[in-house]
Amino acid sequence: MTLTLEQVKEKSAPMLDGLHEVVRLAAEQLVERCYKRGVCIRITQGLRTIAEQDALYAQGRTKPGNIVTNSKGGYSFHNFGVAIDFVLIDSGYDMKADKDSDDMADWYEVVAEAEALGFEWGGHWASFKDFPHFQITFGLTTAQYRAGKKPTAAKIKAARAKIASGIKNEEDEPMTAAEKKAFDALQDTVAQLATSRDALKDRVSELEDKDSMTCPSWAREAVAAAVAHKLMDTPDGASYDVYRLLTIIHRAGFIKN
Template structure:
């Protein structure tokens, strides 16, 4: 079942909470843009503490695993809440770093679509680096080095306002880009999905798939006979379809009708 946008955003919530407000808004916009283009994503890393960064730096050096960063604590933009890492979010809720995957079937790798959306929003992509390519990584450093951040420098209000304006402008363009026919199709799709979910829920209730429904009376004799014959041990998790089958077999005399 396709995840809703709210479900997709909820997957990233924990990793967005420590980001600088403007960066958080830009990351949320990236999630929304990617989803609108058929590519659900999850933010897997946001703010990292110095200790977390040092632990990550040790991986592949003094700790088991592959080297995943060249930055010690205080030398990564993650430590200052202006960087994120992402992964593709699959329908079953798991994540993938497959850069060639084309989950929406449009002939373009999902990863490339996310990168394109990110660059439109003003994110710098780690995949463009020459010395150490970091394909899941995006950052907005505002022209400041990590040394500047360590020294207490921060983006100016004008720089932050520029990002806010860019995100707002692109969000407006995204909304306008949808034609009247596309909007109609989208609304029809939402209705169809809602109706489908309702049918699935009704079917689950009818078949007692979740095991929560109970059916009082009407099957007592058949159930007792089936238990006595060793055909079943309990009726607690039986669907109505199964109970009807037990009743039919009982009516055909295949169980001991005298069992009480």
């Protein structure tokens, strides 16, 4: 069964309660952005109480099970609502799975999106690598959090700016493997559409009916050209697919400024 974005978001919603507002925003963006890449994830851990952390620390030590953390209660960023863990909905913890067949492991697609949003990935740690773990600490240590220190307004503002910049400007970044594959597949279609303005306008109208959103910054140049050529009436109110298609067509040179 193919899950909708709302269904995927609902699976993570319970674990977002109690997170720092900025970390929650980043987590929500992560779920959405991974979904758009064809990778469905679920947030499995968010805020963890001191007691829960101590119980987890005991696992593999004084309680049955494997060791899953080196942090006692109060020594994990989860205890302060600034860390999350995730799992792939389709592939669990298989870090080599490529369910969306874009020649990039789904796990590392998630990591790329998380880091673009400002998350630190536990997979980069020198010791006790924590591959499902992401955190935004605002430059504070767990000792500082234990002492009651809070992120400054400047740090919070910077983190918000990073999340905003993480919504990629596709004009500035190289195509991913998935985008390159989609671009190659669309080239033939674009060539055919370019021979008939009416056909292109009909296709845009068809896609516009599917959804409605404000024109994203990365599509503005392409949309301006489309409006100038009367392929659409207004820059806002189209779907993500419309903006993406117009951007690809514009980059290919079929719509001139």
